[in-house]
Structures are given as structure tokens and as C-alpha cells.
Amino acid sequence: MMDYTDRFCRFFLRLISKHTLLYTEMVTTGALLHGDSQRFLAYDATEHPLALQLGGSDRDALASCARMAGEAGYDEVNLNCGCPSDRVQTGSFGACLMKTPQLVADAVAAMADATSIPVTVKNRIGVDEMDSYDYLRDFVGTISERGCRTFIIHARKAWLKGLSPKQNREIPPLQYPLVHRLKRDFPALEIIINGGITTLDEMATQLDHVDGVMIGREAYHNPWLLADIDRRFYGADAGSTTREDILEAFIPFAEQEINKGVRLGHMTRHILGLYNGQPGARKFRRFLSENAPTRQGDSNLLREAISLMESWAAESEVKEAG
DSSP: OOTTTTTTHHHHHHHSSSSSSEEEOOEHHHHHSOHHHHHHHHGGGGSSSSEEEOOOOOOHHHHHHHHHHHHHSEEEEEEOOOOOOOHHHHHGGGGGGGOOOOHHHHHHHHHHHHHHEEEEEESSSSSBBBBBHHHHHHHHHHTTTTTEEEEESSOOOBBBOOHHHHTTTTOOOOOOHHHHHHHHHOOTSSSEEESOSSEEEEEEEHHSSSSEEEOOHHHHHHHHHHHHHHHHOOOOOOTTOOOHHHHHHHHHHHHHHHHHHHHHHHHTSSSTTHHHHHHSSSHHHHHHHHHHGGGGOHHHHHHHHHHHHHHHHHHHHHHHHO
């Protein structure tokens, strides 16, 4: 979810769900150690529970960044061993780390020694020709012996050559049974499944086999799904909270950030999916997309969207009826 789950996105998602664990976009160790670490580590206190996801392969650098995560107050630090992008491969991390389980194990051990917060790993079921269940089992077993108790597993293998990141999310077949089998073989570990899961019923089915479900792009493009997750899986009473209530709650945060110099468009791009599947959703997206670039310091744009939404929905319903 690089370039997606920044702190503006996470604040918005937390307004919808009070219980789901949120993850940052993947942050490289180089960016934290040699860049503007305060910017990369920044978050709003309301985002908890919150995990920092790291990209890197150097044990000492990962340990230093894990320490920084703990000191910054994160609830978890996660090592990404699943991203297949060319940019990540050039840095010798992401999915290519699945080819070096001992290196990952050593890094996890160093990270665990450096911080008291949980160290977790996100990985694929395989990479390139290393795609047997035995390889996956040994990969998880090797790393779990060094201090990792939670694995988030994308139930597709990754092809490091020949497929784009988007194709790697779509072409390799989903193999949920392999993840279920992993949980049976490692009952003491927390196994979280990821990949292609978009409905609450699908999540409930997966929870019969594993300990948790991670959703990525579906939550981004259809964020109201998180409200239903809170109700169904956490027993939360959302009461009469509406999408308009979420936007109203987002406005003070947007104004606060605008006063710091943040452009409105950097924030509104994350809320375009709020009305996904609802009457008027297209006009809502279009209104924000067309107007935010020219009104970057004007939070009233959001108030206008709220006031116009009722008429947009009515127009949409009339067209559908016609």
C-alpha cells in the first residue's frame, strides 16, 4: 500500500473503524535513518492500534528502525517480505527476501532484541520457483524460531520477473488452503491471511481457519466496509453514524493540516471511495477530484460536498428509476 496508507488516509479510516489494526505504508530503513524520520514516523494519537511497516534487508538498520518504532509509540513493527515491485527488488528487500529465510530470521531476531513491541512478518506463499508448501513451512518455521509470532500471508506467490506489481496481485492464483494448512502446522503462531478477500462473509469463512484477515485495497476503495467490520466482528454499536458524520469529523483535521501547509488534495484523494456503491458516488468523486487542485487551502470544499450529496443521490436514483 505504498503511497496509499499515509497518515491522512489512516486518520480518515480510523474515523470509520475504532478497532481494526492499521498499517503504515511501507517505509524503507534508508528513509528513516537518513531522511526526515519525524515525517515518516508521524501519526495522530487516534490512529492506535497502529503498526509501522518496514522495508529493508540490513539487520542492523532494521534493528535501529524497530527501536525507533517502539520509541515513537507504535504498537507493532512489521517487516515486509511480500512486495514484488522493481523498486523494492533493486533494494534487495520485499518479496525477494523470501529467498533468504536465514537473513530474515537474523533480522527479526535483531529487531526483537531492539524493541519490546511485537515484530511481525508479511510474506507471500512463495516466490518464483520457490513455491512448494514445504518451502513456505520452512520459511515460517525458521523465522518463528527467532522471535516472530505473527505472520501476515498473502495467499499468492510472487513472480519477481515478468509481472508488474498489479499483475502480481491478480495473476498468480490464490491458494487459501496453503495458509490454512500453515495454521494447522503452527497452531501456536498467529496466522493472518491476505489477498482477494472483499466481503464480510468471506472474512468470516477465513476466520474459521486462521486468526485474522488483512484487507488492503478493498478497504481503501470501499472504506465504509470498515464500519461493517466493527459491527460484525468487534460487536461495536455504530449507532446512527453516517458517511456525512465521518466527513464532518474529518473537516477539523483537514483544517489543522491546511494550517500546517498541507495541500487539501493530499487528503481528499483518500476519501474518494467513501460513497462507493451509493447513489451519487460518481458525482462526489468528480466534485472533489476536479475542485481540490484549485482550492488546496479551502476546507469548505468538504462542507459543500456534504450539502450537495443529497441532491446528487436523488439525481442518481431518478436516472436509475428512469
